[in-house]
Amino acid sequence: MAEPIVAAPERRAASDVAAPIVEVRGVHKIYNGDVVALKDINLSFEEGRLTSLLGPSGCGKTTLLKIIAGLLEPTAGEVMVKGRKITGPGPERAFVFQDFALMPWATVLRNAAFGLELRGVPAKERNETARHYVEEVGLKGFEEKYPHELSGGMRQRVGLARALAVNADVLLMDEPFSAVDEQTRRKFQEDLIRLREVENKTFLFVTHSIEEAVYVSDRIILLSPRPGRVNNVIDLDIRRGDDPEAIRRDPNYLDTVEEIWRGIKQYLD
Numbered sequence: 001m002a003e004p005i006v007a008a009p010e011r012r013a014a015s016d017v018a019a020p021i022v023e024v025r026g027v028h029k030i031y032n033g034d035v036v037a038l039k040d041i042n043l044s045f046e047e048g049r050l051t052s053l054l055g056p057s058g059c060g061k062t063t064l065l066k067i068i069a070g071l072l073e074p075t076a077g078e079v080m081v082k083g084r085k086i087t088g089p090g091p092e093r094a095f096v097f098q099d100f101a102l103m104p105w106a107t108v109l110r111n112a113a114f115g116l117e118l119r120g121v122p123a124k125e126r127n128e129t130a131r132h133y134v135e136e137v138g139l140k141g142f143e144e145k146y147p148h149e150l151s152g153g154m155r156q157r158v159g160l161a162r163a164l165a166v167n168a169d170v171l172l173m174d175e176p177f178s179a180v181d182e183q184t185r186r187k188f189q190e191d192l193i194r195l196r197e198v199e200n201k202t203f204l205f206v207t208h209s210i211e212e213a214v215y216v217s218d219r220i221i222l223l224s225p226r227p228g229r230v231n232n233v234i235d236l237d238i239r240r241g242d243d244p245e246a247i248r249r250d251p252n253y254l255d256t257v258e259e260i261w262r263g264i265k266q267y268l269d
């Protein structure tokens, strides 16, 4: 595969000073004694950036995300968050599940406030915070609805509001847009870019879609097929102006999609 695309100097400047908030050191994951899902993964994720994990089905993207979340233990290696070795989930990380993990019997507001409820935050305070994030993800007016009254896309926003409400530094998103139609997905991608700018969180994002990864990310980690290894790290140079649609016409965006596709295609031939 071609050399990584190097970000333009002006885009690099801010991130150069950013410290890694998450470091993955020598991580291996073997399931059931013989399924090698990840092999010697070394990565660092800088604060305030959005990184996508991209690669063919079964290459270990979800496994890596769950290890970083502290939901799965690596067979070898370690994950450091803010300089400390993790031993399980922690308040500085929030996981947005593929299936949103909403409670069907609870309203949007209660679902969004659930992470805070688990932390023992008093009702008034957690509802205020949740209300703010419900609005921020575009669900104002739906606070008292139940998950079954919402579309898949809206349920997903509730999951995101929940993750934002706990004010974690790192948001771990496992294919958050996979279960919605194309239009909703595009809208979400635009919202994610905007959210990222206002929230200044570190996002780690698993996706199958090359276009999506290039559209939303500052950096893409390309994993090779099982056993998953880091195949390439691509820093993107896509100018994100006021018009989100313009990105999809940016020659850099199109070239990068093409380059990554060529890299992945070699595994499929």
Ligand SMILES: Nc1ncnc2c1ncn2[C@@H]1O[C@H](COP(=O)(O)OP(=O)(O)OP(=O)(O)O)[C@@H](O)[C@H]1O
Residues within 6 Å of the ligand: 031, 032, 035, 036, 037, 055, 056, 057, 058, 059, 060, 061, 062, 063, 064, 208, 226
């Ligand atoms: N609990 C498990 N027990 C045994 N093998 C597992 C388990 N979970 C995942 N695997 C295997 O580990 C490999 C990596 O799985 P993982 O779900 O992390 O990949 P992925 O890249 O996220 O896949 P996809 O893109 O299809 O969601 C796969 O071969 C999978 O079959």
